Every structure is written in structure tokens, then in C-alpha cells.
Amino acid sequence: MKQNMPPRYSPPRGGGRVTWGASEFIKVHGAIVDRELRSLLRRRGGEPPGLLEAMSYSVFAGGKRFRPALVFAAARACGARPGWGARTAAALEMIHTYSLIHDDLPAMDDDDLRRGQPTNHKKYGEAMAILAGDGLLTDAFEALAEDALRSGLDARSAAELVRAVAAGAGSRGMVAGQAADLEAEGLGARPRRDAGRPGRAALAKRLEYIHLRKTAALLVASVEAGAILAKASPRQRAALRGYGRALGLAFQAADDVLDVVGDKAKLGKKGSDRENAKLTYASLYGVDAAAAKARAFAQEAHRHLKVFGRKAAILHELADYVVDRDY
Numbered sequence: 001m002k003q004n005m006p007p008r009y010s011p012p013r014g015g016g017r018v019t020w021g022a023s024e025f026i027k028v029h030g031a032i033v034d035r036e037l038r039s040l041l042r043r044r045g046g047e048p049p050g051l052l053e054a055m056s057y058s059v060f061a062g063g064k065r066f067r068p069a070l071v072f073a074a075a076r077a078c079g080a081r082p083g084w085g086a087r088t089a090a091a092l093e094m095i096h097t098y099s100l101i102h103d104d105l106p107a108m109d110d111d112d113l114r115r116g117q118p119t120n121h122k123k124y125g126e127a128m129a130i131l132a133g134d135g136l137l138t139d140a141f142e143a144l145a146e147d148a149l150r151s152g153l154d155a156r157s158a159a160e161l162v163r164a165v166a167a168g169a170g171s172r173g174m175v176a177g178q179a180a181d182l183e184a185e186g187l188g189a190r191p192r193r194d195a196g197r198p199g200r201a202a203l204a205k206r207l208e209y210i211h212l213r214k215t216a217a218l219l220v221a222s223v224e225a226g227a228i229l230a231k232a233s234p235r236q237r238a239a240l241r242g243y244g245r246a247l248g249l250a251f252q253a254a255d256d257v258l259d260v261v262g263d264k265a266k267l268g269k270k271g272s273d274r275e276n277a278k279l280t281y282a283s284l285y286g287v288d289a290a291a292a293k294a295r296a297f298a299q300e301a302h303r304h305l306k307v308f309g310r311k312a313a314i315l316h317e318l319a320d321y322v323v324d325r326d327y
Contacts, residue, residue: 020314022069022321029072030065032083036090040143054124054132058097061115066251066318067092067222070244073314074226077305078236085229087147088161091140092222095169098136099218101129103178137169144225151229161228168221177214184210187279200284207279208249215255216248223315235307242304243315250297251322256280257291262326294323 041056043049068089075084104111104119105126111119121129144165148158167173184206187198198206223240232240260282277283281290301319305312 020317022314022317025073025314025317026065026069026321029069029083029089032072032086033065033068033089033093034060036086036143037093040087040090040094040139050124050128051131051135054120054128055135057123058101058114058120058132059094059136061117063093063097063115065093066322067096067218069318070219070222070315071226071229073318074223074232074240075230076226077240077308077312077315078227078230078232079311080226080230085147085151085226087143087150088225088229089222091143091147091165092218092225094136094140094143095165095174096218098133098140099169099174099178101133101136105129108178108182141166147229153229157228157231161225164224164228165221168217168224173213173217173221177210177212177217180206180210181214181278184279186277203279203284207281207284210279211249211252212245215252216245219248219251220244239304239307243301243319246297246301246304247319247322250294250301250319253281253290253294253297254323254325256282257287257294258325258327260287291323298323 037059041052041059043052071085071089071092072083076082100114101120103109104114105121112122113119117123119129120132124132141162144162145158148161153161169175187203187206220241221244223244224237227237227240259280281293284290285293298319302316305315308315
């Protein structure tokens with residue numbers, strides 16, 4: 001990230017200090033959510049052992065636990081006690097993991113490596129990988145309902161929790177983005193003289209459509225879920241939705257840069273975007289401009305948090321983390 005880069009966020013002076021760095025926050029709260037995930041994926045009777053093993057394989061394959069961190073951070077910004085919403089945070093990680101299992105399938109991105117390990121279908125076969133993803137997605141909503149009950153949410157708020165997460169994961173959210181991403185394959189190749197090829201502005205619009213859904217929608221669901229559990233105000237929830245959308249675009253633009261220049265050993269995947277001629281920020285704008293866009297999106301995310309003051313310190317840290325990370 002070279003020239004004309006917007007600065008990193010600097011917390012306002014006075015009124016305390018930031019006590020968490022993003023990496024530390026993710027690590028500590030990742031341990032909390034891992035305990036919940038182990039509880040949710042324990043043998044309860046009735047599940048074929050092979051299915052539970054395939055589900056657990058991908059869940060515990062070394063993910064960053066970024067979406068759960070957003071649940072915890074949003075809940076704290078809205079006044080909840082530390083660690084509030086652990087089962088909901090686990091549910092968001094289950095949905096994210098399901099999406100990765102299905103995204104790696106031969107009919108999708110056809111990837112052999114995820115987080116430095118064989119992808120689920122390489123380890124267990126395509127049929128079991130599909131079922132493992134199905135199980136994680138469906139069980140996540142059971143976990144959400146359980147958290148609504150143990151958090152004492154009223155019926156309206158419980159329904160809103162499920163609705164918000166379903167909207168982020170479904171056919172107008174993450175699934176829509178995955179479908180649009182598949183339809184855009186080939187558009188990331190070097191432009192040729194082709195009267196039928198969309199122009200740069202049209203490609204930019206399509207790229208934003210894809211990643212507001214494929215990436216940002218589940219981040220929005222994560223922060224909104226934390227807010228609902230904390231009984232946030234409509235103003236707070238609206239601010240967090242704006243933050244999540246901008247954060248998702250920052251996350252994806254940074255990911256696209258890493259796919260080109262990142263250390264594949266650290267990334268734990270081979271990086272198939274170029275091979276599949278995917279439409280990405282790096283393919284459309286170039287690596288340096290894509291990195292600048294990532295930072296600009298992060299700055300937009302910061303601006304949405306003004307309503308929270310210093311209560312949003314860790315959300316600010318997480319916004320910088322997505323563009324500073326190297327994997």
C-alpha cells in the first residue's frame with residue numbers, strides 16, 4: 001500500500017484508552033467461541049459419526065474467528081457485558097464455515113486447499129462435504145434460537161435476530177453474492193476487443209454488488225446480531241449496518257490484494273482468483289489501487305461509528321485490522 005493512502009484510525013484523545021488490540025481481541029474471544037463450538041458439535045445422539053467429523057474438521061481448521069469477534073464487539077459497543085452473545089457468535093462462524101466448504105467444491109471454485117489443509121471435499125468426498133455444510137448452516141439457526149432464549153430476548157427481538165442473520169446468509173445476501181460471483185467468472189481476464197464485454201464502470205458496479213453480498217452481508221449480520229442481543233437502539237443498529245457494509249468491502253479488497261501478493265503459506269490456500277479469471281478489486285483496478293480502496297473503505301467504516309464514541313474502540317481496531325493483516 002503505497003501512495004496517497006488515508007491514515008489509520010487514531011482514537012480521540014481523552015476519555016480513556018484502547019485496551020484491546022484487534023489481534024488480542026480476536027484471540028481471546030476466539031477461545032470463548034471455540035468452547036461454544038465444541039459444545040454445539042459434540043455428539044448428541046442420532047448424528048452419523050462421519051457427518052459430525054466432517055463438520056468439525058472445517059470448523060476447527062484454524063479460522064480467524066473474525067465474524068464472532070464482530071458479534072462480541074458490537075454487543076459491547078451497545079452496552080452488553082464482555083463475552084455476551086457467545087452462542088450467536090458461534091452460529092455466525094458455523095454459517096461462515098458452511099460457505100467455505102461449499103465455495104471450495106468442484107462445482108464452485110474447485111479448491112484443494114483451505115487454511116493449509118485439504119478442503120472438506122478432498123478429505124471426505126463431495127457428498128459428505130455438501131452435507132457437512134448443510135448441517136452447519138441449519139444447526140446455526142438452532143444455536144441462534146438457543147441464545148435468544150438464554151439471553152432473555154422477547155419474542156419480537158428473537159425473531160429479529162433470526163431474520164437479520166438469515167437475510168445476511170440467504171438469497172439476497174451471501175448466497176446472492178456467491179451466485180453473482182460465479183456469473184462474473186471470466187470478467188477478471190485482461191480486457192480484449194469485445195463489443196459485448198461490460199465497460200469499466202459496469203464492471204465496478206457489478207464488483208460492488210457481488211461483495212456487498214458475498215462478503216459484507218454476513219459481516220452486517222454479525223454486528224447487527226450483537227446489537228440485537230444488547231438491545232441496541234434503532235440508531236445504533238443503523239450505524240452498525242453502515243459499518244458492516246463498508247467493512248465488508250474493505251475486507252474483500254484487502255483479500256483480493258493478498259490473493260495476488262500474499263504469502264501462500266500464511267494464507268493457507270493457493271489463490272484461485274486469477275486462475276478462474278475472477279472479477280476482483282485487484283484484477284479491475286490493479287494491486288496498488290485495490291489496496292488504496294481497501295483503506296478508503298475502512299475509513300468509511302470508521303465514520304459510521306461516531307454515534308458510539310469510545311465504546312466503539314475495538315470496532316475501529318477491527319476495521320484497521322482487515323487492511324493491515326497479512327493473511
